[in-house]
Amino acid sequence: MIAAEKKRLQAADLSMRESVSFNGRSDTVRMQRRSSDSATLEYLFKSFIDADITKPSLNGQYSSNEIVNNITGDSTFIYLAKGKQSRPKEIMLEVDSSGNFRSVKVVSSIKNLIYEYNQSLFYERNKVVRIYITQKVLFMNPSEMNVLVQFQ
Numbered sequence: 001m002i003a004a005e006k007k008r009l010q011a012a013d014l015s016m017r018e019s020v021s022f023n024g025r026s027d028t029v030r031m032q033r034r035s036s037d038s039a040t041l042e043y044l045f046k047s048f049i050d051a052d053i054t055k056p057s058l059n060g061q062y063s064s065n066e067i068v069n070n071i072t073g074d075s076t077f078i079y080l081a082k083g084k085q086s087r088p089k090e091i092m093l094e095v096d097s098s099g100n101f102r103s104v105k106v107v108s109s110i111k112n113l114i115y116e117y118n119q120s121l122f123y124e125r126n127k128v129v130r131i132y133i134t135q136k137v138l139f140m141n142p143s144e145m146n147v148l149v150q151f152q
Contacts (some may be wrong), residue, residue, distance in 0.1 A: 001101060002048045005125070009035040014151040016040070016124070019145040035151060044129050044149060047121050051088040051106045053079055060089075073097030086110055101125065114138045126151055 013036040019028045033040055053062050061083065067076040079091040090107040106121040116136040123129050133148040 002045055002104075005101070005123075006038075006041045006045055009041060009151070010038060011036075012126070017150045017152065019146075019148045019150075020044075021144075023141075023143055023145075031132060044131075045123075047119065048104065048106060048123065051091065051108065051121070053088065053091065074102070 005119050013034050015030070016033040016035055019026060019031065021027075035041060048089050061081060062079045063082055064080075065078045067078070069075070074097055075091040075092075075095045077095065079093075081089050081090075088106045089106040089108065090105075092105040094102045094104070103122070103124040105123075106119075108119040108121075110117040110119075114137065116134075118134045119133045121130070122132075128151065129147075129149040131145075133145045134142065135144075136142040
């Protein structure tokens with residue numbers, strides 16, 4: 001589904017505005033990027049593609065629920081990790097009545113005695129990609145990164 005969305009965005013050739021914040025310091029990319037740039041889209045959607053829970057090794061590792069809006073016909077699919085699987089821990093996919101997805105949210109986390117990592121990915125069709133990551137390593141300062149790309 002994400003691969004098809006990347007192709008659709010490439011064909012749409014939308015303007016992209018990127019803002020990045022790292023540990024409170026932010027910057028906005030002023031040069032124009034276009035969604036027709038396949039390398040940029042590959043970078044943006046790599047984490048979404050890596051969150052593919054249809055891999056054979058993850059078979060049976062997720063519970064799924066569907067919530068249907070009876071008025072609009074839209075559906076929300078929620079996939080939650082059953083056990084220790086934490087990458088991804090949760091996927092929420094909103095699909096319109098035509099079967100096109102409107103948004104996807106992916107949450108991943110890793111936590112042990114030395115290291116803690118949290119990643120939240122969000123894509124809203126034709127509007128925005130948001131990648132938010134926090135990381136804590138024992139005896140080091142925590143870090144936080146937020147990447148926001150708006151399609152126009």
